[in-house]
Structure formats: C-alpha cells, structure tokens
Amino acid sequence: MVKKVLIVYAHQSSGSFNAAAKDLAVEVLTAQGCTVEVSDLYAMDFKAAATVDDIKGSVKDADHFSYLRETKLAFEEGRLSEDITKEHAKIIEADLIIFQFPMYWFGLPAIMKGWIDRVLTNGFAFSTEQLYSQGVFKDKKTMLSFTTGSLESMFSPTGINGDMNVTLWPIQNGILNYCGFQVLAPQIFWAPALAAAEDRKGMLEGWRTRLQGLQEEKPLSFIPLDSFDQKTFQLKPDVHEQHASKEFGLTVGIHLNKPLPPHSQMKAGC
Amino acid sequence: MVKKVLIVYAHQSSGSFNAAAKDLAVEVLTAQGCTVEVSDLYAMDFKAAATVDDIKGSVKDADHFSYLRETKLAFEEGRLSEDITKEHAKIIEADLIIFQFPMYWFGLPAIMKGWIDRVLTNGFAFSTEQLYSQGVFKDKKTMLSFTTGSLESMFSPTGINGDMNVTLWPIQNGILNYCGFQVLAPQIFWAPALAAAEDRKGMLEGWRTRLQGLQEEKPLSFIPLDSFDQKTFQLKPDVHEQHASKEFGLTVGIHLNKPLPPHSQMKAGC
Numbered sequence: 001m002v003k004k005v006l007i008v009y010a011h012q013s014s015g016s017f018n019a020a021a022k023d024l025a026v027e028v029l030t031a032q033g034c035t036v037e038v039s040d041l042y043a044m045d046f047k048a049a050a051t052v053d054d055i056k057g058s059v060k061d062a063d064h065f066s067y068l069r070e071t072k073l074a075f076e077e078g079r080l081s082e083d084i085t086k087e088h089a090k091i092i093e094a095d096l097i098i099f100q101f102p103m104y105w106f107g108l109p110a111i112m113k114g115w116i117d118r119v120l121t122n123g124f125a126f127s128t129e130q131l132y133s134q135g136v137f138k139d140k141k142t143m144l145s146f147t148t149g150s151l152e153s154m155f156s157p158t159g160i161n162g163d164m165n166v167t168l169w170p171i172q173n174g175i176l177n178y179c180g181f182q183v184l185a186p187q188i189f190w191a192p193a194l195a196a197a198e199d200r201k202g203m204l205e206g207w208r209t210r211l212q213g214l215q216e217e218k219p220l221s222f223i224p225l226d227s228f229d230q231k232t233f234q235l236k237p238d239v240h241e242q243h244a245s246k247e248f249g250l251t252v253g254i255h256l257n258k259p260l261p262p263h264s265q266m267k268a269g270c
Numbered sequence: 271m272v273k274k275v276l277i278v279y280a281h282q283s284s285g286s287f288n289a290a291a292k293d294l295a296v297e298v299l300t301a302q303g304c305t306v307e308v309s310d311l312y313a314m315d316f317k318a319a320a321t322v323d324d325i326k327g328s329v330k331d332a333d334h335f336s337y338l339r340e341t342k343l344a345f346e347e348g349r350l351s352e353d354i355t356k357e358h359a360k361i362i363e364a365d366l367i368i369f370q371f372p373m374y375w376f377g378l379p380a381i382m383k384g385w386i387d388r389v390l391t392n393g394f395a396f397s398t399e400q401l402y403s404q405g406v407f408k409d410k411k412t413m414l415s416f417t418t419g420s421l422e423s424m425f426s427p428t429g430i431n432g433d434m435n436v437t438l439w440p441i442q443n444g445i446l447n448y449c450g451f452q453v454l455a456p457q458i459f460w461a462p463a464l465a466a467a468e469d470r471k472g473m474l475e476g477w478r479t480r481l482q483g484l485q486e487e488k489p490l491s492f493i494p495l496d497s498f499d500q501k502t503f504q505l506k507p508d509v510h511e512q513h514a515s516k517e518f519g520l521t522v523g524i525h526l527n528k529p530l531p532p533h534s535q536m537k538a539g540c
Contacts, residue, residue, distance in 0.1 A: 012321060013335035041319075048318035048380040049311075051282060065283035066463070068419070106444025107377060110318040110387045114380035132430065149338070153504060160402065160495075160503040162443060162523015170437045174376025193336070225430075233430040234423060253432015259527050 002141065002215055005029050005036045006094035010101040010112040012042050017147055017192040017200060022100045024204055025145070028211040037090055041111045047083060048114025054081045072122035080121065087119040096214075097142045097181070103149070106167050116175055125179045133225040135180015141219065142176050143184035144168070145207075152190040164188070165265040169252040172265055173222065182219035185268050218268040223250055272411065272485055275299050275306045276364035280371040280382040282312050287417055287462045287470060292370045294474055295415070298481040307360055311381045317353060318384025324351045342392035350391065357389040366411040366484075367451070373416050376437050386445055395449045403494045405450015411489065412446050413454035414438070415477075422460040434458070435535040439522040442535055443492065452489035455538050488538040493520055 007025060011018035026036045039046070050067045052059060055074040059065060074080045080088075091097065101112050108116065120126070130136045148155070155164035168186060176183045187207060192200045227239045235254065249255030252265055263270040277295060281288035296306045309316070320337045322329060325344040329335060344350045350358075361367065371382050378386065390396070400406050418425070425434035438456060446453045457477060462470045497509045505524065519525030522535055533540040 012337060013333070015334040016336075042321060046319075048384060049316075050374070050379060050381070051312060063283070064285040066286075067282060104320070104387050105383075105390070105448075106440035107383065109320060110380050110384035111320070113375075113377065113383045114318060117374050117380045120375070151503070153502060156504075157519070157523075157525050157527055158505045158510065159524070160498045162439065162521065163525060166436055166523045166525075167440045167444065169432065170376035170440060173432060174437065178375075228430045232423065233421070234426075235428045240428065249427070251432065253427075253436045254429070255427050255433060255436075255530060257427055257529050257532070259529055260525065262527070 002029075002095040003034055004093050004095050005034050006090050006097045007036065007038045008041065008097060008099050008112065008115055009038055010041045010099075010109045016102075017189065017203075018100055018102055020204060021145060021147075021187075021189065021207055024207055025098060025100070025211055028208055029214075032212075032215070037094070039087065039090065039115070041115060044083075046111055046115060047118070048111050050114070050117045054084060054118060055079055056081065068122050075121045075123045084118055084121065087115065088121070088124055091119070091125075091137075091140075095140060097140065098145055099143070100145045102147045106161075108171065120175070120179060130180070131178055131225070133180065133222065135178065138180035138182070140181055141184055142181040143186060144171065144176075145187035145189075147189040147192050149193065150191060151194070152188075163260070165252050165260060165263065168265040172220065173251070173253055177222045183222070184214070184217050184219055185266055188266070220265065220268055221251070221270070223254060272299075272365040273304055274363050274365050275304050276360050276367045277306065277308045278311065278367060278369050278382065278385055279308055280311045280369075280379045286372075287459065287473075288370055288372055290474060291415060291417075291457075291459065291477055294477055295368060295370070295481055298478055299484075302482075302485070307364070309357065309360065309385070311385060314353075316381055316385060317388070318381050320384070320387045324354060324388060325349055326351065338392050345391045345393045354388055354391065357385065358391070358394055361389070361395075361407075361410075364410060366413075368413055368415055370415045371417075373418050376431075378441065390445070390449060400450070401448055401495070403450065403492065403496075405448065408450035408452070410451055411454055412451040413456060414441065414446075415457035415459075417459045417462050419463065420461060421464070422458075433530070435522050435530060435533065438535040442490065443521070443523055447492045453492070454484070454487050454489055455536055458536070490535065490538055491521070491540070493524055 007022055009022045029036050055070055056079040059070045060073060101109055125136055150161055153159050154161045157163045172183050189203050192203060227236055229236055243250060248261040249258040252260050261270055277292055279292045299306050325340055326349040329340045330343060371379055395406055420431055423429050424431045427433045442453050459473050462473060497506055499506055518531040519528040522530050531540055
C-alpha cells in the first residue's frame, strides 16, 4: 500500500504541462490519503554535478579522487552534504517515487540526472550484494512520468526515433531496477506541445484516471537476480535453456539475440 | 581529414584513468598535426541545468517558459549566455568531437548531459529540416570514449546489465546521430578500476594505437533520413520491403521486431 509519495520534478515553469501533471498527481494522491512530498529541482537550484563539494571534510585519496568510493565512505561516516542527506531522508520515507520531467535528448534533463548521480549514493542505494531484484529499494515503487517532443509513432520499431522501449531501458533497468525498485509502467505524454488544448486536457484526464488506480498496478517485469550466475553475472544455463524455444528475448537488454519482447518497458505483463 | 579536435571531458581528478585517456588523445592527435581544444567541464564549473539564466534579456513567454523555444529565439537574436556561445564556437571549429567520461548510471554524467542539453541549441545544432543524416553537423565526426564500472561480459545480451548496444542507442542515435554527426565506434574502457595496473596500461596502449589510425575509421551505420516518409516519419514501405527477408533489424532502435543487429552501436560495418 502506497502511503507516502515523493515526486522528483524537473521543469522550470509553473505554467508548464509538466507542472500540471505534477500538480494533478499531488491532488489525486493526497485525496487518496497519501502524504506527498515534492522535490522541485529547479526551484531548489539543485546541484547537478558530482563534485568533491558533496563531501564534508577531507577525502581519502585526493590525488586519485573517485566519486563512487569517496561518497560511499562519506555516507558511512555521515559526511555527505546536506542537500544529499535531505533527499536520502525523503527516499527512505517514500513508498512510491514519481519522476516528472520533459524528456531531453532521449533521456533525463541534466538536473534530474544530477539527482540520480548524487543522491543514489553507493552504500545507500546499492551495494555489491544488494542490487537488481535484491536491491535496497525492493519494497518501494517508482515510475517515470514524462513529456516527449516527438509523436508516439516516431518512437516505434519502424519510426525515425526507434523503439521507445530501447530508449527507456538504460533508465528503467540501469537506474531504477538496479536499485531494486518495483518499476511501474511509464506515463508518457506524447508531444503535448504539438497537441490542441482539448487534447492536452484529455491527456491530463487520462493521467487522473490512472493515478486513481495506481495502488493496484503491477510493475514491469525484470529478471530476478538469482537467474544469473553469482560469479560471472551471466544468465544461468538452465534459465537460458528454459527460454530456448521462446520467440522473444527475456528483456530489452537481455534479449538473447532474439526479437525484443514488445512493450516490455512500457506495459506491465509484457 | 580531421584537423581540429574538441575533447569534452568530464572527470573531477587529473589523476584519474579518464584524465590519462584524455591526455593521451591530446598527445597523439597533436602529434598528427591536429589542433586539440579541451572543454574540461568540472574545471570550468560548467553549469548543467537548463534555466532561464541561459538567456540574456527578457523571455518571450515567461508564464509558459519553454527552454526549447526560448533558447532557439535567443540563439537567433544573439542573446544566449556566453558559456554556451563559447562552446558553440568550439563546435563550429571542430572536425571531431570526443566525449571522454566515466559512465554514470548507464549514461552520461549529469555535467556532460548538461553540456548536451544547453549547448546543442535548437536552431544551432538541429532544426525540423536538419536532423539525422541531413543534420547540421554531417561533416563532423564524433565519438564516445568512456570507462565502465562493470566488466564487458556483464554488458552482453546474456549478462546482468544487458546488451551495451541497447544502452548506447539513446546517446549515439538520439543525440549524436540526431545532430548529423558521423559517429565513430565508442572507445570503451571496461572496468579499469577493477583491473591490475599492467592491464590499465594495456588499455591505454590500445587507445594510443586506435588514435593513430582514427583518421581512416569509418563511422557506425544509421538509416538515412530519406528512408523515412517525410510526413509520418515511418520507414518507407519499399525500404521495409527490401529488408523483409533479412535476419536482423536495421538498427538497435529501428529493429522491425527482429533480432538486433549485433554490435551495431559498437563496431563500424555491423
């Protein structure tokens, strides 16, 4: 049961479609009895770059500074900067994290990528033992909710931008599933800037309806960690074998040189 | 013939493997007679977030601020901030742009994504007429050169992180190919932090050898713009038909529901 929600929000303008989508999520989820917190990244002037300033006190190896290693140590010793620890506290509280943003260049806007790079700290959000289906946040849900500049047809396996499932894989698998989150299907608002006012309104009404049923949604499918050999990180032979006669690959990335499972990064149960 | 090179570089430490890879590129390309410019993003304290501060003077529609529209206008009217116009000037000069970075969370570090979001301005780097194979930078080359935290085997179609070709698609197609660049195969340094000193040295020697032959390299293959219908942005029926009997999809994203062409985002001629 989702009781506490964190919305990580990246748009510069309170008059934007993204702002309307965020406001609607706050409204509908609050009406469901949820507590909703918003990290409004531009309003917070959230620092995007991963730098030594994220660590209080001296670093262990200044000559060969490794952000990954030094922030792990700083986390363990309580020496991370406050803007990071504040976001950590929000994540710990949240049952569901919604990322609301305009897609920039087939990916997250830099300010939101900065939130990922800096807040999902080594040791806090993952470890060598806790990753993927055994990840730290396996009891939490998450979802992307974003606008595109291009029409839906352009993001298809025959469209000029290619299959949206491919574009979503590095984010939904490499960031969200990696940390163990149960990843709900993305909410994609296709090119609202090109749509008529009436159609934009319809998109938001569709979002309202979805939010009302969000508690019951099943997450996207990823492969359990124990399907992989613990030493080689390759799919175990028996799992591979079980899948040998199947038409499609297991996931977009772990495709076994077969056709990609259709819509697997966009719809639950695919 | 590459004569002028821009290296967009994102690492915090001059003692890092990424720094060594960058320094080696400067050395080898300079020895070939190239002029090499480096944008050292952390040293420049490069602003990552796309904000209204990127525009001098007043914006056209403050209530519904659109970064895409407002920066296009500011570009046309010479009202972009100086840190952006300086990078524009470097891009105009360059025959080849190398992006040197550690992969963060299956993608670009936020500071480098910020360079993409802010510097590849609407009207400067692309337009509705100039995109993909007709893109603005079609006479320029580019390449990614990056380190990973994971071993190569983990980024395969049977490995836990999935096929690296999938992870590279949004960047190499959605950013680089979108702007028209000829995209050279990525230089991937697999997990140097896990390697012995001798092996790291070997990786750099491999990079030296590759740089010495870089002028002769052919770019990766993408689909020409005129293979798509100009109105629907769908693959033209005759192109689709020509490909009907082929085993693999055309590209990772435009896969036609077939197996992905192996290594197409990692090796030229695939």
